[in-house]
Amino acid sequence: MIGQSSRRPSLESILQDIQAKPCKLPLELLSDITDDFSDEREIGRGGFGVVYKGVLDNGDVVAVKKLVSMPGVNDQLFENEVYHLMMLKHRNIVRFLGYCFETQHVCIEHKGKQRFAEMSEKLICLEYLPNGSLERHISDESCGLDWHKRYKIIRGICSGLHYLHEEIQTNTPIIHLDLKPSNILLTNEMVPKIADFGLSRLFGEQQSRIYATTMGGSFGYMAPEYLHKRIITKKSDIFSLGVIVIEIITGRRDGPDSNGMSMLDFIANVLEKWRNRLEDLRCTTLEKDCQQIRICIELGLNCVQFDETKRPTAKEIINSLKMQDDSNLHVIDEEKLPADEVGVGDIELCICLYCISCTPSLYNLYHER
Structure with a gap:
């Protein structure tokens, strides 16, 4: 024309x-x-x-x-x-x-x-992102994306969220409010990009929380304080991030409560499934990968704690992952350790995992599809 x-x-x-x-x-x-x-x-x-x-x-x-x-x-x-x-x-x-x-x-x-x-x-x-949304690539531990791609996606989402919360403007974070796999798009190289800011909120200077007059978001990813009290903080996004991290690793949003497992048994079960896959593939970085998997599943569980004050900040998450990436720690072989001896103290978030096992069943209450 x-x-x-x-x-x-x-x-x-x-x-x-x-x-x-x-x-x-x-x-x-x-x-x-x-x-x-x-x-x-x-x-x-x-x-x-x-x-x-x-x-x-x-x-x-x-x-x-x-x-x-x-x-x-x-x-x-x-x-x-x-x-x-x-x-x-x-x-x-x-x-x-x-x-x-x-x-x-x-x-x-x-x-x-x-x-x-x-x-x-x-x-x-x-x-245009040729690989579509993350939702299309979610699968359990036995198939689908390998661990390195999943870890790269987790790191990228955390980095994007850190930018929104801590880097975009001093003291004026953007809260996304609708983080979920369908709103995370992937490049050819599987680099994740956060999308869909229709529900996002820009906080004023020194503002730490606001009360929503209208509700928006996706059930299963909404923080309990937002869902029931309409309270919006940066920790609202952190809760959604935790659900996504668990879903990336396991292919499901189900946590320990939904499976009738203790916290440590849940972590050990996820690790065992991943170890089996990595061993079948004759992975040369088996122990390093298992260490990353454990840290990421602990991270996801920390993020979905019922008490928002016990969830990590985006900055703490980034620092913890960077510390893990930079470290050359010797990782012991956990293959023969019983479930109750699997280490849970390596993640540097200063948040006690014991708190999660004492909270109400988040997954049964908030994670219906």
């Missing part, structure tokens, strides 16, 4: 220049690159919108998120997501390329008569 070719390179140049700022994009362009938002280009669908694959003239691919028409509700979600994405730039946050907010006058039939009505189109253009 006339005029489109002159606009098209602007999106291509934004995509190719990592330093380029997001910009307003014409609806005509986004419609054209998605083949008029055809079903064949659809790559994802949620409660608030549909995501399409957009193909540029040079063959580059982008993702175009089109919000469904829900006056009032989606206006707020759209503005919230654009506002937050504008300020975010991190390896583990999905890259924002541009937005479109256009109002058109269309002729519709109303009570037997033709009337003109306003129709607003709200779209967000993002980088």
